[in-house]
Amino acid sequence: MTHDLHSVERSGEHLEGPIENAIELKEVMGLSQGQIVRKRFLHHKGAIGGVLVLIAVVLLAFSSVGFRILGVDVPGWWRWNVTDLPQIVDDGDPSSAFGVIPWGIHPFGQDDVGHDVFALVMKGTQTSIMVMVVVGLVAMVIGIVVGAVSGYYRGWADQALMRLTDLFLTFPVIVVGAVLGKKFNHAAPWMLAAVLGAILWMTLARLVRGEFLALREREFVDAARISGAGPTRIIFKHILPNAMGVIIVQTTLLMSSAVLLETALSFLGFGINPPQVSLGWLVSNYQSAFSSRPWLFWWPGLVIVILALCINFIGDGLRDAFDPRQKKVPSAKAMAKADTKAAATSTSLFQRISGRGGAKRGSSR
Amino acid sequence: MITFLARRLTTSAIVVLISSFLMYFLVAIAVDPLSVLRSSTMPSAAKQQQIAHLTAQLHLDEPVIVRYFDWLKGAAGCTYGMCDLGTNWRTHEAVTSMLSGAVVTTLQLVLVATVLAVVIGAAIGIVSALRQYSGFDYSITFMSFLMYSLPVFWVAVMMKSFLAIDFNDFIQNGGQFSAVWIIGVALVTGLAVGAACGGGRGRILRIGAITALAVGALMVYANLTEFFVTPSSGGPLDLLRVLVFSVAIAFGITALSTGLRNRKALYSALTVAGIGAALYYPMLYFWNAVPASWPIVLLLGVVAMLVGIGVGFAWGGTERSRSARTAAITAFFVAGMLFLDRLAQTWYDYAHSSWVHGRPIATSGDSTPNLGGSYWMHTTDLLTHILLPSITLVLVSMASYTRYVRASTLEVLNQDYIRTARAKGLTERTVIMRHAFRNALLPLASVVPVDILFVLGGALITETVFGWSGMGNLFVTALHENVLDAAMGYLLIVAVLAPLANIVADLLYAVLDPRIRVDA
Numbered sequence: 001m002t003h004d005l006h007s008v009e010r011s012g013e014h015l016e017g018p019i020e021n022a023i024e025l026k027e028v029m030g031l032s033q034g035q036i037v038r039k040r041f042l043h044h045k046g047a048i049g050g051v052l053v054l055i056a057v058v059l060l061a062f063s064s065v066g067f068r069i070l071g072v073d074v075p076g077w078w079r080w081n082v083t084d085l086p087q088i089v090d091d092g093d094p095s096s097a098f099g100v101i102p103w104g105i106h107p108f109g110q111d112d113v114g115h116d117v118f119a120l121v122m123k124g125t126q127t128s129i130m131v132m133v134v135v136g137l138v139a140m141v142i143g144i145v146v147g148a149v150s151g152y153y154r155g156w157a158d159q160a161l162m163r164l165t166d167l168f169l170t171f172p173v174i175v176v177g178a179v180l181g182k183k184f185n186h187a188a189p190w191m192l193a194a195v196l197g198a199i200l201w202m203t204l205a206r207l208v209r210g211e212f213l214a215l216r217e218r219e220f221v222d223a224a225r226i227s228g229a230g231p232t233r234i235i236f237k238h239i240l241p242n243a244m245g246v247i248i249v250q251t252t253l254l255m256s257s258a259v260l261l262e263t264a265l266s267f268l269g270f271g272i273n274p275p276q277v278s279l280g281w282l283v284s285n286y287q288s289a290f291s292s293r294p295w296l297f298w299w300p301g302l303v304i305v306i307l308a309l310c311i312n313f314i315g316d317g318l319r320d321a322f323d324p325r326q327k328k329v330p331s332a333k334a335m336a337k338a339d340t341k342a343a344a345t346s347t348s349l350f351q352r353i354s355g356r357g358g359a360k361r362g363s364s365r
Numbered sequence: 366m367i368t369f370l371a372r373r374l375t376t377s378a379i380v381v382l383i384s385s386f387l388m389y390f391l392v393a394i395a396v397d398p399l400s401v402l403r404s405s406t407m408p409s410a411a412k413q414q415q416i417a418h419l420t421a422q423l424h425l426d427e428p429v430i431v432r433y434f435d436w437l438k439g440a441a442g443c444t445y446g447m448c449d450l451g452t453n454w455r456t457h458e459a460v461t462s463m464l465s466g467a468v469v470t471t472l473q474l475v476l477v478a479t480v481l482a483v484v485i486g487a488a489i490g491i492v493s494a495l496r497q498y499s500g501f502d503y504s505i506t507f508m509s510f511l512m513y514s515l516p517v518f519w520v521a522v523m524m525k526s527f528l529a530i531d532f533n534d535f536i537q538n539g540g541q542f543s544a545v546w547i548i549g550v551a552l553v554t555g556l557a558v559g560a561a562c563g564g565g566r567g568r569i570l571r572i573g574a575i576t577a578l579a580v581g582a583l584m585v586y587a588n589l590t591e592f593f594v595t596p597s598s599g600g601p602l603d604l605l606r607v608l609v610f611s612v613a614i615a616f617g618i619t620a621l622s623t624g625l626r627n628r629k630a631l632y633s634a635l636t637v638a639g640i641g642a643a644l645y646y647p648m649l650y651f652w653n654a655v656p657a658s659w660p661i662v663l664l665l666g667v668v669a670m671l672v673g674i675g676v677g678f679a680w681g682g683t684e685r686s687r688s689a690r691t692a693a694i695t696a697f698f699v700a701g702m703l704f705l706d707r708l709a710q711t712w713y714d715y716a717h718s719s720w721v722h723g724r725p726i727a728t729s730g731d732s733t734p735n736l737g738g739s740y741w742m743h744t745t746d747l748l749t750h751i752l753l754p755s756i757t758l759v760l761v762s763m764a765s766y767t768r769y770v771r772a773s774t775l776e777v778l779n780q781d782y783i784r785t786a787r788a789k790g791l792t793e794r795t796v797i798m799r800h801a802f803r804n805a806l807l808p809l810a811s812v813v814p815v816d817i818l819f820v821l822g823g824a825l826i827t828e829t830v831f832g833w834s835g836m837g838n839l840f841v842t843a844l845h846e847n848v849l850d851a852a853m854g855y856l857l858i859v860a861v862l863a864p865l866a867n868i869v870a871d872l873l874y875a876v877l878d879p880r881i882r883v884d885a
Contacts, residue, residue, distance in 0.1 A: 166380070172819055175822055175856070179388065180395065183391075260517075290522060290523075291530070305516070305519075
C-alpha cells in the first residue's frame with residue numbers, strides 16, 4: 001500500500017513515554033503498511049481464534065451434508081440428508097454427549113418425525129454463511145459506491161446521497177427487513193440475502209464518505225490529479241486502497257449483524273422458509289419443544305452465536321490491525337527489558353525522536 | 366433556538382412524508398390480501414366474486430400512489446385530532462383503536478429496558494475503563510462481544526424456560542436455595558466484585574471474600590425467612606431490614622457523592638435513612654387509608670427528595686448544598702425501599718391468588734387477564750410480566766452502552782483537566798465522580814434517543830416470543846395476515862419517532878454541552 005510512512009509517523013505521535021515508543025517503533029520499523037497490518041492481525045489471539053473456528057465451521061457445514069453449486073450436487077460424507085426420515089432411535093435423544101463424543105448415529109438427536117438434527121443444522125449453517133457472504137458483498141459494493149461518490153464529488157451528489165442514507169436509517173433494519181422478507185421469502189435464499197444487503201449499507205457509506213472527504217484533500221491526491229489522472233483512477237487507485245481498512249472492518253461487523261438479521265427474520269417467518277433450511281426457522285419451529293427435546297433448540301442457536309462471535313472477533317482484530325494509532329500495551333517483561341536497554345544507551349534513537357528524556361512507565365494504566 | 370426547531374421540524378415532516386410513502390409502497394407490494402382467497406377451494410364463480418369484492422373494498426385496482434394519498438388524507442387528520450389510519454379489513458377494527466393500547470404496552474417495555482440498559486451498561490463501562498487491561502476489563506469485553514452475537518429470539522425462548530419456569534418451580538418448592546447454589550453464587554459475585562474493585566491481589570481477595578460472605582449470608586437469610594414466598598409481612602423484622610438497608614444506602618451514596626470524610630453529608634444521609642425507617646408504620650397506615658395510584662406514589666417520591674434537601678440544609682455548614690444533594694439522592698432510594706417493601710407485602714397474595722396459581726413469573730402476555738385487586742396487585746402483575754422481555758432486551762442492547770461508555774471514559778481520563786484535577790491533589794473519588802463521570806456520560810445523550818429506535822426493533826421479536834400485545838406484535842401479525850393499514854399504523858409511528866429522536870438527541874446534547882450551539 002502507498003503512503004505507509006505517514007501512518008508510522010502518526011503512530012509515534014500518539015504514544016506516551018519513550019519506552020513504549022521504543023518497543024512500538026521497533027516492531028514496525030522497515031515494514032510496509034500491509035505487513036504491519038498482517039503482523040498485528042496474526043498477533044491478535046481473539047481474531048486468530050475466530051478465523052480458525054470459522055474455517056472449521058465452514059468446512060464442517062459444507063463437507064458434511066454436501067451442497068449444490070451451478071446445478072451440480074456435491075455429496076457430503078454425513079450419512080443422512082435433510083430430507084431423510086430415518087426411524088426414530090432412542091426416542092430421538094442425541095447419541096453423543098454435547099454433540100462431541102462419541103459421535104454415534106444422530107449426534108444432535110432427531111426431531112419428532114425423525115429428521116436428523118445434525119443434517120438440518122449443517123444445512124442451516126450453510127444458508128447462514130451464504131447469506132452472510134452475499135449480504136457482505138452487496139452492502140460493501142453499495143456502501144463503497146455511495147460513500148465514494150458523495151465523499152469525492154461533494155456538492156449536490158453528496159447532499160442527495162446522504163439524505164438517501166438518512167432515509168434508509170429511519171427504520172430499524174429488522175422492520176424494513178420484515179417488509180422486504182414478506183415479499184421475497186419464497187424466492188431463492190440468495191435473492192433474500194441480496195435484498196437484505198441493500199438495506200444494510202448505510203453505516204459503511206457514511207464511514208467511506210468520511211474517509212474520502214479526508215483523503216481527497218491530501219497531497220498525493222493533488223499529485224495524482226496534476227499528473228492527469230481522472231476521477232475514476234483517483235478514486236480506485238489512489239483513495240480507495242487507503243480507505244480499505246475502514247471498509248474491511250465495517251463489512252466484517254456488518255456480516256455478523258447480517259447473520260443475526262436473517263435468522264431473526266426467519267424466526268418471525270419473513271425470512272427463509274422450507275424447503276430451504278435456516279437456523280432461525282429451526283429455532284422458531286422447535287421452540288415449543290424446548291422443555292421436552294432441548295437439543296432441537298440448543299444447536300441452531302449455538303451455531304448462530306458461534307458464527308456471529310467469530311466474525312465479531314475477526315472484525316475486532318482487523319480494527320486493531322488497521323488502526324495506526326492502536327498501541328499494543330507491552331508486557332511488564334518487555335517493559336523491563338526495554339527499560340534496562342534505554343538506561344544503557346541514554347541517547348537512544350527514540351529519545352531523540354520524542355524529544356523527551358527519562359523513563360515513564362504507563363503509570364496511568 | 367426557535368429557528369433551529371422550525372427548520373428541523375420542517376425537514377422532519379418532509380422525511381416522514383417520503384419515508385411513509387416508501388414504506389407504503391413496499392408494504393403494498395409485499396402483502397397480498399387475495400392470496401388466501403386465490404388458494405381456497407371454493408367454486409370458481411364464487412371465488413371470482415369474492416376476489417372482486419375484496420379488490421373493490423381495498424381499492425386494489427387503483428395504483429399504489431392513489432391509495433397512498435387516500436391513506437395520507439386520513440393520517441394527516443392526526444395533526445388536528447381526527448385520526449383515521451384505516452381499518453383492519455379482517456376484523457373491521459379501526460387501526461387507531463388497535464394502536465392505542467399497543468403503543469402504551471410497547472412504550473412501557475422499551476422505556477424500562479432502555480433505562481435499565483443505560484444504567485447497568487454505563488456503570489459496567491465506567492468500571493471497565495477504570496480497570497483498563499485488567500482481568501475484569503477483558504472479561505467484560507468478552508461478555509459484550511458475546512451479547513453482541515446473541516440472537517434475541519433464542520435468548521427470549523431460553524429466558525422463558527430458565528428464568529420463568531425454573532423460578533416458578535423454585536417458588537413452588539418453598540423457595541429454598543440449596544447449599545451448592547449458595548456457595549456458587551457467593552463465589553461468583555465475590556470474584557466479580559473483587560475484580561471490579563481492583564487493586565493488588567490481597568485487596569481483591571479481601572473484598573471478594575467479604576462480598577462472598579455477605580452474599581452467602583443474604584441467601585441464608587432468604588432461606589430462613591422464606592423470602593421468596595413471603596418477602597415481607599410488615600412486621601418488626603421487615604422494619605429492621607428496611608433500616609439496615611437504608612443505612613447501607615446512606616453510606617454508599619455518601620461514599621460516592623461526597624466521600625465519608627464529609628461528616629455533615631454523612632449525617633444528613635443517615636438522618637434521612639432514620640426518617641425513612643421511622644415512617645415505616647405510619648406509611649402502612651397511610652396506604653390502608655389512601656388507595657394508591659401512580660400519581661400519589663410519584664408525588665411521595667418527590668416529597669421524599671424535598672425532605673432530603675431540607676435535612677441537608679438543616680445540617681448546615683459551608684457545604685450544605687452538597688449535603689442536601691447527598692440526602693436527596695439517599696431519600697429517593699429510601700423511599701423506593703419503602704415502596705418495594707409495601708409491594709412485597711402483596712407478593713404472597715398475588716402469587717397465590719386464583720389468577721396466578723402460585724406461578725408468578727409470566728411467560729406470555731403483558732398482564733393477567735381479569736386480574737382483580739388493588740393497585741399493589743396490578744403493579745406486581747406488571748413487574749412479573751415485564752421482567753422477562755425487559756431482561757432480554759437489556760441483555761442485547763446493554764453491550765453497546767458498555768463499549769461506548771468505556772471508550773468515552775478512557776478518552777476523558779486522558780484529558781488535561783483530569784490531570785489538573787489530580788495534580789491539585791483531589792482525591793481519586795472526586796476526580797472520577799465530579800470530573801470524569803459527567804463528561805464520560807455526555808456522548809450517551811446523543812446515542813440513547815436514537816438507540817431507542819433499535820430497541821423498538823428488538824421489541825418486534827420479544828413481543829412475539831412473549832405474546833405481548835404491543836406494536837411490534839401488531840406489526841408482525843399485520844404483515845402475516847396481509848393487513849396493509851395496520852402495518853402502516855406501526856410504520857407511521859416509527860417514521861415519526863425517528864426524526865424526533867434525532868432532534869431530541871441534538872437538543873439534549875446542546876443543553877448538556879455548552880460547547881455545542883444549535884443556532885450556529
